[in-house]
Amino acid sequence: xxxxxxxxxxxxxxxxxxxxxxxxxxxxxxxxxxxxxxxxxxxxxxxxxxxxxxxxxxxxxxxxxxxxxxxxxxxxxxxxxxxxxxxxxxxxxxxxxxxxxxxxxxxxxxxxxxxxxxxxxxxxxxxxxxxxxxxxxxxxxxxxxxxxxxxxxxxxxxxxxxxxxxxxxxxxxxxxxxxxxxxxxxxxxxxxxxxxxxxxxxxxxxxxxxxxxxxxxxxxxxxxxxxxxxxxxxxxxxxxxxxxxxxxxxxxxxxxxxxxxxxxxxxxxxxxxxxxxxxxxxxxxxxxxxxxxxxxxxxxxxxxxxxxxxxxxxxxxxxxxxxxxxxxxxxxxxxxx
Numbered sequence: 001x002x003x004x005x006x007x008x009x010x011x012x013x014x015x016x017x018x019x020x021x022x023x024x025x026x027x028x029x030x031x032x033x034x035x036x037x038x039x040x041x042x043x044x045x046x047x048x049x050x051x052x053x054x055x056x057x058x059x060x061x062x063x064x065x066x067x068x069x070x071x072x073x074x075x076x077x078x079x080x081x082x083x084x085x086x087x088x089x090x091x092x093x094x095x096x097x098x099x100x101x102x103x104x105x106x107x108x109x110x111x112x113x114x115x116x117x118x119x120x121x122x123x124x125x126x127x128x129x130x131x132x133x134x135x136x137x138x139x140x141x142x143x144x145x146x147x148x149x150x151x152x153x154x155x156x157x158x159x160x161x162x163x164x165x166x167x168x169x170x171x172x173x174x175x176x177x178x179x180x181x182x183x184x185x186x187x188x189x190x191x192x193x194x195x196x197x198x199x200x201x202x203x204x205x206x207x208x209x210x211x212x213x214x215x216x217x218x219x220x221x222x223x224x225x226x227x228x229x230x231x232x233x234x235x236x237x238x239x240x241x242x243x244x245x246x247x248x249x250x251x252x253x254x255x256x257x258x259x260x261x262x263x264x265x266x267x268x269x270x271x272x273x274x275x276x277x278x279x280x281x282x283x284x285x286x287x288x289x290x291x292x293x294x295x296x297x298x299x300x301x302x303x304x305x306x307x308x309x310x311x312x313x314x315x316x317x318x319x320x321x322x323x324x325x326x327x328x329x330x331x332x333x334x335x336x337x
Contacts, residue, residue: 003172004146005106005206008060009234014268016290017238017276018054018062021110023253024282025050025065035077037069040089047090051097055105057283058290061274062098062105063149064090067112070136072124076115083132084139091143098146108149108174109140111162118157126161133165141171150175151211151238154186156197167203174274176211176236179222183319190320191225199231209236212278215243216255216263217311220270221304221319227271237272239263241280243312253280260285261292262310269299 008015025036028046040047047065054062069087071080079086087109094107114132116124137148148171150162159175166173177185177194184190189197191210198208210222219239226235242255255263260277267275275293277285308314 004104005061005172005174008104008106009273012060013273014293015060015106015274016058016264016286016293017108017236017274018059019057019277019281019283019286020241020279021050021063021065021067023280024053035068035074035079036065037067037074037086037090038077038079040065040086040093044089044093047093048097051094053283054286055097055101057286059276059286060105061108061276062094063108063110063151064094064140064143064145065110066090066136066140067110067151068115069139070111070114070132072114072116072132073112084135084142087136087139088143091140091145095144106146107144108147109137109143109145109171111136111140111148111150113153113155113158118155118161124158126157129158129161130165130168133162134168137166137169137171141169145171147171147206148173150205152176152178154178154189156187156189156193159197160201163201163203163205173203173205174207174236175205176209176238178212179210179218179319180213182316183218183222183225183321191222192229192321195226195229195231198233204233207234207236207274209238209272209274211236211238212240214315215240215312216259217307218314218316218319220263220266220302220307220311221314223267223270223272224301224304225319225321227301234273235271236274236276237267237270238274238276238278239267240278241282241285244279255280255285257285257288259311261288264289265292265296265299266302266307266310268293269302271301
């Protein structure tokens with residue numbers, strides 16, 4: 001399938017994705033507990049500013065403000081009937097920004113988890129999940145998204161449901177999971193498990209990988225796990241800007257722009273093709289990441305020790321695959337300030 005993303009990938013050996021959505025919107029005045037997707041219609045200029053911040057910092061791809069824009073999540077705000085509309089507007093605003101960037105920029109329609117537990121452990125059936133994801137996908141498609149971007153998924157059943165929904169919408173897609181529980185997703189998926197799942201999908205993603213999680217070091221260990229499986233599908237690395245800390249009533253991420261620059265280059269050298277940031281990643285981080293990717297030569301695949309030396313220790317002794325038991329844990333290494 002040829003589309004805007006595949007065409008750009010044909011001309012580049014890495015792409016810079018965007019940074020945080022929530023962190024940047026909170027800095028613009030979003031209150032905790034509010035639905036960011038409401039700002040698509042209530043404060044469109046702020047959403048345009050969010051997108052432009054990433055583009056101006058050098059991002060080749062940015063995610064729309066639609067992460068929680070599915071009916072299941074919006075039901076918490078009494079807005080379940082607006083899922084398609086809010087996703088469409090999120091993409092429309094993104095299309096405006098991308099089309100005036102003066103260079104190719106990909107609008108990726110963000111699709112987050114439903115927030116429900118999949119059957120048989122929970123109430124969400126496969127059929128309902130497909131319906132929920134399909135509705136949002138159609139809205140993003142109508143708004144002009146180039147590609148759908150599934151992110152922060154923990155359950156393989158939900159990942160597969162989204163893949164089926166995106167096929168119904170006839171849209172290309174990428175998909176990441178969040179490995180935040182001792183190198184596994186909350187539902188126990190390892191990097192190896194994810195590669196095997198992706199390879200078996202009838203409608204596979206154009207790129208897959210990891211986002212969010214614990215910190216940049218942990219995420220790169222997961223990327224190494226993907227690369228070890230030998231998949232030819234492009235890999236995505238979208239790690240948090242350091243570790244979250246509660247300071248003066250607010251969550252603060254301790255990753256400096258310089259640390260994120262090191263992370264970006266190491267992500268590339270680990271095998272990632274699409275590299276960005278997640279929570280805490282601001283435009284200044286992205287500028288440093290872009291400069292590092294453009295100016296630092298490609299190197300050998302880093303070792304676990306090199307990753308921890310540059311980015312700090314891991315949050316767990318291994319990543320759940322059984323072959324990294326000697327990885328340095330966070331308490332054993334220094335963290336760069």
